Amino acid sequence: MSKILEVKDLSLHYLTRFGQKVHAVTDVSFTMNQGEILGIAGESGCGKSTLVNGLMGLFIPPLYPTGGDVLVSGESLMNRKPEDIRVNVLSQKVSMIPQGAFNALNPTRKIKDIAADVIAAHGSGQSVSKQKIYERLKERFDLFGMDTEHILNSYPIQLTAGERQRSVIGISTLLNPKVVIADEPTSALDVTTQKVVIKMIFELLERNIFSTMIFITHELPLLRHVAHNIAIMYAGEFVEYGTSTQVVHDPRHPYTKALMGAMLSADAGQKHRKPTTIEGAPPSLAKTMVGCRFAERCPSARPECKQKTQSMRMVGERLVRCDYAE
Amino acid sequence: MRFMKKVACGVFVLSFAFLMSCEKKEGGSIPRNETLWLAGSQWGDPNTFNPLVEPWLVAWPVNDRFNLMYEPLIAYNSLTGANEPMLGTLISHDTEKIVVEMQPEAEWSDGKKVTSTDVKFIYELGRRFSHPVFSGFGEFISEITVDTVNAKELVTFVVNKEDRNNPLAILDMLQAIRIAPAHVFEQYLADNDNDFNKTKDIKCDKDPVVSGPYTLIDYNNERIILKRRDDYWGNKVLYDGKLPVPKYIVHPIYKNNDNFAVNLQKGNLDASMNYIPRIDEKRKEGVSTWYNAPPYYVPGSIHFLYLNNTKAPLSDKNFRRAVAAAIDYAAISRRALSNYAPEMKPGLIMHSGLEKKFYDEAEVVKHSVPLGDKEFAKKLLEQSGYKPVFDDKDVLKHTLDPSGNILQPISIKAPSGWSDWESIVKMVVEQLRSVGIDARTGFVDGGQYWTSLPSGDFDMIMRKPPIAVTASTPWSRFNAVLSSRNWVPASGGSNMYENEGRYNNPSDPSYNPRVEELLKAIPLIVDQDSLKAAYVELNNIFLEDQPVIPVCHLPEEYYQFSTKVWVGWPTEKSPFAPPQLPWVGVGRNTLWRLELAGK
Amino acid sequence: MLKLLRNLIKEPMFVIGSFLFLTTILAGLLGPSLYTAHPDAIDSYVQPFKQYELESGKHIKYWLGTDDLGKDYVALLLRGLQNSLYVGFMAGIIATTIGTLVGLFAGFKGGIIDDVLTMFTNLFIVIPSFVVLVLVSASWPEGRSLTLIAILIGLTTWPWTARSVRAQAASLRGRDHISLARINGATNLQIIFKHILPYLASYVFMVFIMQVASGILSESAISMIGLGPVGEGSTSLGVILNIAKDQGALTDKKWWGIFPAAGVITVMVFALYLLNNSMEGVFNPRLRK
Amino acid sequence: MLKKYPTVRYISQRAIWYFLTFLIALSLNFFLPRFGSDPVDTMMAQAAGGLSLEKAKEMEEGLRLSYGLIVVDKQGNIVRDTVIKIDTVVVRDTIFTTVKESVADSLGNALVNERREIESIVLRETLIERPEAVARKASVVSQLFNYIRQVFKGDLGKSFENGKPVSEIILQALPWTLALQFPAILLGWIFGNSLGALAAYKRGVFDKALFPFALLMSSVPFFVFGMALVYFFGIIWEFFPVAGGVDKSLLSPNFFEFISSAAYHYVLPFFSIFLILAGGQAIGMRSMGIYELGTDYIKYAKWLGLKETRVLAYLFRNAMLPQLTGLALSIGQMVGGALITEMIFSYPGLGFAMLNAITSNDYPVIQGVTLLITTSVLLANFTVDILIALLDPRVKASLSMDSK
């Protein structure tokens, strides 16, 4: 088991158009080994998407790294030229499956052309014949058990939502990336399609197209089935980080507890269980914050929580950002 | 995408190559030092060069009185008043008949002689095909007879005593109607089943059969090019065997007033006949005119303000006279006309040129109101019972008529966009209002202008009657302004194409039959004293009644030339030809006298 | 809203644009009362197209010279500015009103009404408005007034507004707040004016600005070819240019007859474009990044 | 049959729509000039000076006939209706006294030898009925149908000014206009859009410098820019000719001579259209580009590490499609503005022909030119519609879905 991805105290901020500094990610650290699937969960606006850009080394203004480091296979992504990142990192080392597959595909290009563009962008320089590229694509897309010819030769608008999502997955993993980041790949889909897509990702894992994945969603139950480890993110910080069983079945951080309490299912016995709810909204990331960021909404908050900045500590074999968690 | 890129690249490369090739090449252009560039007659696209087509449709130099390709029997010299020979020589003219002798040497470019057959052909077209343009034949000429004396043909035009009885008009025709080759057009007619309209559709632009010193070699929308005919019969007969100097004459077609001035100053154009403002400023660029000082040009026509004589208050003679007195003619010339109009004298007879002999200053002063005399105008208005009403800011509100009713504002029409007339009207309005006449500008679209003129739908309107300086001036001017021959009421759906102001209604008690009598009589008067007496009498009636207001005397045609390439132009100091471009009437004589500059 | 306005004020394009435009408006409104020379007053003693005149070494009589008749160009420019603005605003108001009403109605109603109105709108878009303007102006029987020109421009340019407003209104039609208003019992008029128009207000305003600019441009173009307004006091900037060009100002190197008026038109239009673009940047969040 | 080929079906639908629009434009073109004065009246007033009333009437009838304003039977003879006109004629009887005066004697033989003075005037009114054969005026509708028929025959009438068939005038002017406007608009569009896309993509200094400049360019009226070019490059520095399409002194030039002279005259008018158009297009493309930049597919393309040129190509291609629609819609405006440029440069194209026709109230030419402009704008729109259907898979897909 080798370390594929190491994130050390990564902090990111971006500037709004009027110069406001937003600290979207603060002190995020984790390590991923070959073959590991990490789930990151959190409410919308918690900094998940900014983190994704940071993990890919895409510090395109107005996004700037505040501090920390990201290492992929031991190579740092910090302070590198965008062109270097583009040629050496993207699609090959770190790749991304975005949410909303419909909008992610260039509407005026056929799937095969978009895929060919990816190959061309990371080619060794000499041009490969169209025929060869097509064969390579066909081989890869055949893995998904779909009408490959139809998909490759279609424009995105001619495909169904599921086909599009699968095309995106196919394109993103075309160059066998070391790490795949899946950013809410299923959140716009209904439950049935969601399952199909997840199955497909697992198919790729099984075939060793890629082996390491970060899966971002706000559906904790889904992570329970997909991820080995789960990190809960709140207001730009990881608040709990542990194995999926630990986090889902035995949450320790008050926020994770609240999230789990709010989950409902069709299981017997769940009927008329009062779900927990969290009042209030996450704090604005544009302000400098003192103390626990969840303190305002925490049901078990103590007066000192608002002053004392919390840091991650081991609680029951997982990391929790709460001094009072047990 | 790639395809688009290729197209874009291709287009860029091509256009770049295209632009790189932009050097001025002399190659196929005609040599400047053999070419005379003249402009100002042809403004639109040339369409046809058929001499039988209506003059307003045919292209230069077949239209108007241009004698370069087709020639008339005689040519009128507006400087001397002489009728100079062209295809014929004027032998005699009296009140009964006009006799012209054909030039025996005159021949067409195809070698055939120009004979009386050609003359009769063109003059009888009007009768033969009821053609409106050549229609004068019946009204003015009762008969054309030919006698051969000593192998010379004498053509006699008999005045139609029964109809118009006007030998002056026949003289005008002789120099206006160019003779076309009868044998050519009879053939065309025969080819077209004698259908005159079909014959008119022939453009006559390829090797036309002409009698004049130049012939058409090329034309398009940009210019018309004529080339000298070295075997022109007239060189020997009329010009002591000399050739006209320029080998080519080019008429560039400028559709924009701007282009004339620029090209004259750059030396691209040798002479033009259009209006160019502030000509004195261009003098340093080698542009000259007949006179070196104002008015620069030779006046030849009068621009009028026509008044609707049938509509109150303009039906009141005194009101009209007040209007004439109120206008500041000098200011108009200075501000609106670049000083091209000489000092204004009242009446229909000009105090310059050949008409001067009919001008009687004492009579004019006696009968006319003083011009530009606002006090006089005010007094006259007051005496006639008109009363201006001013508001508290001393701005004229309206005018009251003698019975105390408010007069409708008097609108002065002019076609919008004719900037010199617009300027004149603006100034007249200002001046009339200052004496208490409620006048307004009424600029209308050109179409509206031309429609309201003959129908009489106006209060006052700017007008230049289409009168050329010919043997018949100033009679033709009096006739155009005063004739009640075809009088019809205004705005009744009937049009008048002369005397549009509807002066002298024959069925009105105030009708003055003397006007018509004199208009009929003058063309028949031979004795110069009697003629002057008649003109003075008619002019006095005009001055007393003031049916229209003469506003300024301007040249009939402008004539400015550049000395950058060609010199030897006629001017005040060297008046060997009239102040016209070397294509009109006897003005073409200039062509034999031009020299290259710097030689 | 306030925040958007505050952002707008921070926008340099907006500041420059509004400064330029307010300057032209103020010049048009106050100019004639500050600069009292009458635009139609003819100085019969100066040369035609006098470049400028210094009197007694100090007092400048003609800042920008005179025209061919001896009229003061500054006074003419102020009058022209006033008239061009009048035509621009009038045309803008007419086009925006008609366009907004047609667009709102078509976009809100949908269905067959939308189809018919859209077809009608497209018809008028593809028939070049310049051509219609030329045809009508050229054949208008009585003197063309400023108002007539403005109305003609307004009547030929409304389809642009209608088209864009329709698209916006149609996208709003399906929004939930319209459905909510409906089940709140709001009438169609209430929905249009309370629940659609406010959303389009900034957009309509931007379109209005563009219509004013295009009105000014169209007027100057039509005047330039000699089909502009006629009659006392209706001198517009295009008319000044037309007269100056007819009188040979361009070819006689009398630049003061052409370029000040041309410059004023350009500055006005530029200012309006700046305003429009800066507002688009602020009101359209996609461009904000 | 057509269902199988949705694109063909779409194109034929558009063709029908444009044809209907054309008919409406044709009617507008017919009716608008008739707001004003009767063209024949105008011609008569200009040409009939000095004619007798009978001749004038004959001429007027001839003109009306040639403009289809009166009804003709199958043999081509004018259909006449007999109208009884009742005129009130005031007959004046004058009683003269003869006065012998010296003035009379001096007037020569032709005049009566005595002058008579009016003693009194007696007025008598008489009613006269006179039958008159009046040419039957064609109704507006039949005129319209006649006009449409003529237009489809290619007969646009004759110029008032020189009797030249309008179609001939247009055919002579059209190549110049096409040669000027087509490349200027096309290249201006391509150049402007490329700059705009680049500015949107690069932002930064390039954008900051380009944007205000492009905005300024797009706010300069065509004719103002044209005049500035004429003034500086034609008159002050005399680099280029200020008027015309080709050297007027060329006599039967060979191809190269003609082209080089034409190119020399082409520079200023071309750039005056090209630069302004490019400015406007750059502004439009820039905001389209910025909009597209925010879209997910561009983000995704960047995440995938596509080459910068490729991302730019995505951007250009997709932002171009709405720009293409914009081009189609605004081509009428552009052509209108560009026609004025021709007037400034006295370029022998349609715009200049129209200006001259306007100044001389030559309605058939005005109508002919405006009709041609409208037609070509419609054709351009139609072409762009087809182009979009071919270029944009979204439109294509929606077409085939519609036909399902």
Add this chain to the structure above:
Amino acid sequence: MQNDIIFSAKNISKYFGHGKKRVCAVNDVSFDIADGEIVSIVGGSGCGKSVLAKIMLGLYSPNQGSFLYKGKQITNTLDHWSEVQSVFQDPFGCFNQFFSIRTQLKDAFGILKNKLSKQEVDRRVDEALLAVNVKPADIEGKYPFELSGGQMQRMLLARIFALKPKVLIADEPTSMVDACVRANILDYLMKLKDELGMTIIFVTHDIGLAYYVSDRIFIMHEAKIVEAGKPEEVTQNPQNPHTVRLLEDIPDINREWIKK
């Protein structure tokens, strides 16, 4: 019993378009909904559940079959809406950005047949706000864009608390909010039923949520109701394969969902 039937649908169908383009959204559906029930309509996207909800709301009328509200056809939509109200999916899109929340809550009273006095309206708005745990002072003078998504969704519910309609049609009110807000909303739906005895039609694609709140569940698939019954029956003992599929596809933490 007959009087207690709120909605009665007999073989209703609704389709859009004509000829070959015709799309059937609701196909031959029949059901009765009794007073005071919470009925969930569950199905995947495009199954026709939203169209059915709109028919109930009177925004569409069926092309075929009879659809009765309280035994009568819906003729006057304004009358209908005074008793049948709705909350929508997107809480942000539901409010007009240009008016304050309070104003818009008050505007809602326009639909009621008996006009209330100003004081009465104010009182009921305050009451409704308290019912959804919002202090009236907190939203005083606030505009929609100043609130978070969760708060906005509560405002929509406050509107219902204020109007007190007989029937509420909630069309996917939870699909665009985070998990914790979702629970909140369901709570209020229960509260509406419990406290005001409202009949609630709850449209969702998540059978888990339906199970949690409903008295009855309709499973829709391809424009038809394929299964209907009590939540326990439907979830514990599904008869239709589509129901089974819907249940299986939900990732439940306590159940095997996918092979790793």
